Amino acid sequence: MQTSEIIWLIASTVVLLVLYALARKHLAAKYLLLAAFLAINLVYLIWRTAFTLPTIGILSLILGIFLLVTEWAGYLQSVVFTILSWKPFQRKTIPLSEFQELPTVDVYIATYNEPADLLKRTIAASQMMTYPKEKLKIYVCDDGRRAEIRQLAESMDAYYIDRPDNKHQKAGNLNHAMTKTDGEIIVTMDADMVPRANFLERTLGYFTDEKVSFIQAPQVFYNADAFQYNLFFEDNITNEQDFFMRRLEEGKDRFNATMYVGSNALFRRSALEEIGGFATGVITEDMATGMLLQTNGQKTVFVNETLAVGLSPETYADLLKQRDRWCRGNIQVIRKWNPLTIKGLSFMQRLLYMDGIHYWFFGIYKMVYLLAPLLFLLFSIYSLQTDFSTLLLFWLPAFLSSQLAFRRMADNKRTTIWSHIYEVALAPYMAVSVLTELFFRKSIKFNVTRKGILNNRRHFLWRTSTPYVILLAMSIISMIMIGIDLYTPIQLYDSVDMLYINIFWVLYNAVALVMALIISVERPRFREAERFDVTLDAELQDSVTDRTHPVRIIDLSEYGARLELLDTKAADLLSAGSTLILSAGSLQGLKLHKHWVSQQGKSYYAGVSFEDVTKEQYRALVKILFVDAPDIYSSREYVNSTLWNATSRFFRQTRAEPKQSERQSIRETISVPGVLYFADKGKVETTLVDYSLSGCQVELRKPIKPGQVLRLHADHNSFRESDVRVQWVQKRGRKYLAGLRFLTETADSDTA
Known part of the structure; x- marks a missing residue:
């Protein structure tokens, strides 16, 4: 050179x-x-x-x-x-006060086979959007024609719509709903997308411009996608779809080429009726519908805020199936509605739609x-x-x-x-x-x-x-x-x-x-619902004594929570067998089922699930988790996202099952001499090193076998003797450490 x-x-x-x-x-x-x-x-x-x-x-x-x-x-x-x-391009928010009269709004929640619990939270959150209730109607559009979904909708005071066939899939479902409703504005929500309280406040005002045909907010996902989850990299890289949903959609908005992505969108009914409703005959009916609504000088708006959150594909195989569908659908669109030849699009709109289709190559x-x-x-x-x-x-x-x-x-x-x-x-x-x-x-x-x-x-x-x-x-x-x-x-x-x-x-x-x-x-998925990290002050009440103690909720879902006991003197409360009641703000009187307790340093924690949740309690949970939750998604970036970090994280943390806390009682660290008696009259001296209502750990010089049932004698508190089962044994130098489960005079537990 x-x-x-x-x-x-x-x-x-x-x-x-x-x-x-x-x-x-x-x-x-x-x-x-x-x-x-x-x-x-x-x-x-x-x-x-x-x-x-x-x-x-x-x-x-x-x-x-x-x-x-x-x-x-x-x-x-x-x-x-x-x-x-x-x-950079960002729009100024137009408040609802710009309307002389607020329009009526119909929310279509399209569903086919999604679980009822997903629909339930979407219905509840949609009903809690800030908007006059007399102008807001929630419709569950069920192409699965399921009796349980009809019952769910009716129990939550939502409207239920079905049809005799599934012609044109989701687009046909939405078009059928249009024939049964009359709201001036139509909102499309996927079954798993949960709107925030300000969804309509931050979007609807743009319809004061008569030329605006639809408004799109980004799809934001609260769970880790397959790339994040399988690599244990949730906090290091963003959801793979965020780049398109936030960066590219914002850029397209500058040229009036916002792409409709199937959910989190609002439509002027009259504009939809002019193009014959939602586009049919292609898999990606959303993209085609948005493009048709942008012809002849009609305007579209992208609001780059987290206004609804949902679930991205939860397995890598499902992600591949979803992308296959999107890829084929884009090619079908160009075959039926070629952006280069369709009338009414600007040069930049044609270019951006062709680029979007070209991307899939x-x-x-x-x-x-x-x-x-x-x-x-x-x-x-x-x-x-x-x-x-x-x-x-x-x-x-x-x-x-x-x-x-x-x-x-x-x-x-x-x-x-x-x-x-x-x-x-x-x-x-x-x-x-x-x-x-x-x-x-x-x-x-x-x-x-x-x-x-x-x-x-x-x-x-x-x-x-x-x-x-x-x-x-x-x-x-x-x-x-x-x-x-x-x-x-x-x-x-x-x-x-x-x-x-x-x-x-x-x-x-x-x-x-x-x-x-x-x-x-x-990677395994054990929980029914995603857990959210929260910091909520609450009270824990013993239903027997009515004593209450301060706790902090440190993670939460619709089904359960992890609690930190703030009053360490009340640690016995977590070990007791009585029913516990949790209250926090608008969430009152929630009955708990305890799954585990643990001690970390001087702090005490408990894992609980919720029992007999009432309609009001469920709405309060959804409000905390979704409707009024802070936006933690918009500021996410690639942090410490090197491939070495990703690979080492995977090999350090991957395992068939996560480490779970299974104890039912708080352990007390002690050092108390004791004796283990065998069925054949033999015995071995031991030392209790910790103790709870359900079991203990002992240290001894001779080995014992897991599964053996022995008699333990020790002078500690109110307990003198108890039958115990050996759960596990580990060798520690010249000594052995064993976990024992009490079979008499104990709390209910399966693990010592």
Whole structure:
């Protein structure tokens, strides 16, 4: 490499890094960085097109053209993303007071087979939205025609609508509801989406502009998606959908091209009626409906606030099925309503809708990137032909500018390495979805994403991971061949330059393939509902003595909670067998069932579930958890999100079952001599090291066997002798530690 070329690489790197640093606070530096990114990558692609197509064989030429087309397609997507990110765009809220008369609102909760508990919280929260009750109606639109859902709706004073068939799936369900209702504004809510109290306050005011046809709020998810959950990385990376729902939708709003995403949206009924209702004949009826409502100068609005929260797919397999449906649906839309030819759209609307459809071809593009280095290393099929130093001269500034520009445009809501992992994980399946929908047009059944999944074991998705295993195996074989070429007299490759280029490439891809395999290990889900971290002061009452003691609720769901006892002198309250009653603010008189208690240092904790929850108590729980809950989602960023951190976290924390606190009574640390008597009249001296109403731990010099029933004698408090069962035994140096469960004069417990 010549001196001038080295100077260019150093200078371009320094300039890009300086612009990146300044772009955080200075808008002009950001614009220069983005312009440099587009210019440098354009120069790189022109060079690639003119000088690097392989000429050594027809297969290499074909692969080279595929790779080049893929790179140009990625550049076009980058141009659109840069346009969306160029200028921040936020709307000023229009209050409800701008209406001369508030419109009537119908909320459609579309359901097919979702569990009743999901619907129950959505109904309850919808009824608690701040709005005059005489102008707000909640409709459960049940395409499953289930008697239990009808009963649920009626018990909660909501309206129930069903129909004799399931024609046109969700869109048909909503269109049928339109024929049975008459509200001026229609709100669509998925069965798992729970609106906040201010949902209508923050959105409805935009309808004071007669040209506004629909308003979209982002779908925000309160549970960890498959990537976050399976990697134990909930606090380090955001939900995979957040980037589109918050960043891209906000950018589209600047060009009146907000995409309707199926839920958390409000429609002017008259605008819907003008286009014949919700679009039918495609899987993604939401996207098509939104596009049709943006024709002929109609306006749409995106409100970038957390106004409703719901459930993202809870398993990796379900996430793949959902994305397959979205991918096919987008291709169906372009076939039925081509954004380039449909009347009434602006140039930018056409561009952004085509870009949204084009995005789903990423599976094919990423497979080209995955296979290109493997085909060279395994079969000597070239995808480009150049020398290493020249490639470095053009590629390195382009690659660095892409990394830095993306980080500034994404504002730490996504990183390039995680985008690479997401795309590699989804690529084999999305490539198949695109090809089959394009060429075979195979009809697929509309499947609702499963919600409320419970499983009690860790398992590996063997079938799902097959593409990753094959690609990774090819990568490992390639690395072995590289080692043979570099460290033995055997020469497998003609071009050393091309070998160096493909070494980096295959290693970069292999890292993402390993992560995809890790993500394919499904982590157990034990709880019926997500637990939310809270800090609520409450009172715990003993139903027998009526004594009350202060506690703090530190996590909470509709079904249970974890409590911290603030009055440590009342620790015996948690060990007692009497019924406990919990009260906190509007949540009063909640009957508890205790599952476990534990002591950590000087603090005492208890895990409880709720029993005989009344309608008022349930509404109070939903209000605390969802309706009035603080927004903890909008500020989430990628923090300590390195791949090393993700991988080490997975291997440190993954296990078949979580460690659970199972004791029913508080343990007291003691040191009291005792004697264990055997059935054959033998005995062994021991020392009690802790004690509760349900069991104890003892230290002794001779081994005993788990399952044995013995007689324990010790002088401690009111207990002298008790039959005990040996639960477990551990050797500690020259001594043994054993856990004993009391069989007489004890509280109910299964574990010592």
